[in-house]
Amino acid sequence: MRRRSAERFVPRLFERGWLPLLSWHQIAELMQHGNDGLVDMRLRYLRGWPMAAWVKGGVPNVIPGSELDVLRAEVRAAYTRPELDVLGVRDIARSDLLSYGTGLEAVPDSLSNWRILRLFLAEHQAHAQKVAVISPWRAIEIENTRIADWLDKPHRDNEATAATLVKVRAHLKKEIVERGDKRIASPAHMAADFMSDVAANVELAISEGLSEPLPVRILLRAGLEPDEINFAATFRETMAMVMFRQRLRMASDAENLPWEEVKEIVTPDRVPSAFTHECMRTYAHDQPERKGSDVNDLSLLCLAPYATETFVDKRTLESVRRAKQKVPRLAELLGSVRKAASYHDITAACPQR
Known part of the structure; x- marks a missing residue:
């Protein structure tokens, strides 16, 4: 029926x-x-x-x-x-x-x-x-x-950056375990893959050697034009x-x-x-x-x-x-x-x- x-x-x-x-x-x-x-x-x-x-x-x-x-x-x-x-x-x-x-x-x-x-x-x-x-x-x-608040931040050396990424990755893994879809096979792999992508994008922005501050370079790589970046936003x-x-x-x-x-x-x-x-x-x-x-x-x-x-x-x-x-x-x-x-x-x- x-x-x-x-x-x-x-x-x-x-x-x-x-x-x-x-x-x-x-x-x-x-x-x-x-x-x-x-x-x-x-x-x-x-x-x-x-x-x-x-x-x-x-x-x-x-x-x-x-x-x-x-x-x-x-x-x-x-x-x-x-x-x-x-x-x-x-x-x-x-x-x-x-x-x-x-x-x-x-x-x-x-x-x-x-x-x-x-x-x-x-x-x-x-x-x-x-x-x-x-x-x-x-x-x-x-x-x-504000975006402007990040323009004068000092750059960290490679060792400090690597240590920060390790901490952030551990934080993300914990977030995935506690809040993520229970069908996720490996929270550790998901966190590691995501942070690898983040690190690669930052390294590319640094290696380009442009005159703009690093946050601006990252936004340019993300697809914004220089005149489209609103520093007050x-x-x-x-x-x-x-x-x-x-x-x-x-x-x-x-x-x-x-x-x-x-x-x-x-x-x-x-x-x-x-x-x-x-x-x-x-x-x-x-x-x-x-x-x-x-x-x-x-x-x-x-x-x-x-x-x-x-x-x-x-x-x-x-x-x-x-x-x-x-x-x-x-x-x-x-x-x-x-x-x-x-x-x-x-x-x-x-x-x-």
């Missing part, structure tokens, strides 16, 4: 005038189960849907699109319509972002060969676990210090801009837009997914266990501006509630976001339209 009820879930939504919205992030999550037969069954289930909506991908009829495709549509809209705010950009992007059709069209035949993606999916999951635990971590409290504000610029460059290149114009016109407060990311990064609840799945949940939350109803788990809903209280504009952007323990809750919340 439960199986028959589940089989009727999506047809019943369709009859009431509702369509589920799919993206690559849901598909990838379904594929990460260890039982291959169950993954095949899940994909067959999606292909049996009478109708669905999905994010357009970069290559049509291959896989549903991802958050990058959402970002591309938003950047294109923000660039071509510079007078629009974040809500206006959302409305323009929506018209060019979604596709509609049967489950067979939403989940094409190419996905039956999903096993060739196994290594990619494992790497993606490991990366999400790393991002989830390290992104909120701070070795020292520098979030609210805090470390947190500056790193938020660095992360946005990196994602913006990917979207701009994918859309073949002129970068020099894009970076002047497209600001993070006008891009719905970037605005959502920043609000959640600033105000979301820092969970006792930072799960890798939280990264995927945030990508899915970036679909909320393009859906009528968004259903999330308890963890995500609490973070959304906190962020909406701090940023009322986020509530306008995301619309209705609710908790759903099962598909029964969704059916009850979606009446006849």
Whole structure:
């Protein structure tokens, strides 16, 4: 009876005038189960849907699109319509972002060969676990210090620098053990790999021998232009801009837009997914266990501006509630976001339209 009820879930939504919205992030999550037969069954289930909506991908009829495709549509809209705010950009992007059709069209035949993606999916999951635990971590409290405050700091010699890196790596390992996803195989290796990357970037910045102070050289290597560095800005504000610029460059290149114009016109407060990311990064609840799945949940939350109803788990809903209280504009952007323990809750919340 439960199986028959589940089989009727999506047809019943369709009859009431509702369509589920799919993206690559849901598909990838379904594929990460260890039982291959169950993954095949899940994909067959999606292909049996009478109708669905999905994010357009970069290559049509291959896989549903991802958050990058959402970002591309938003950047294109923000660039071509510079007078629009974040809500206006959302409305323009929506018209060019979604596709509609049967489950067979939403989940094409190419996905039956999903096993060739196994290594990619494992790497993606490991990366999400790393991002989830390290992104909120701070070795020292520098979030609210200004970039200018770091310009006159004396350089440490190699021995002192090495000793500091050892201490920071030990601190990070402890953080991963206590707060990281419990599926992380080796906190020690994760901490060592991350700190090796940090040390390599610092060494490259030093070896370039430029006249700028070391903090400025590091920011230049991260992608900022010299005239874009605001010395009065805090470390947190500056790193938020660095992360946005990196994602913006990917979207701009994918859309073949002129970068020099894009970076002047497209600001993070006008891009719905970037605005959502920043609000959640600033105000979301820092969970006792930072799960890798939280990264995927945030990508899915970036679909909320393009859906009528968004259903999330308890963890995500609490973070959304906190962020909406701090940023009322986020509530306008995301619309209705609710908790759903099962598909029964969704059916009850979606009446006849």
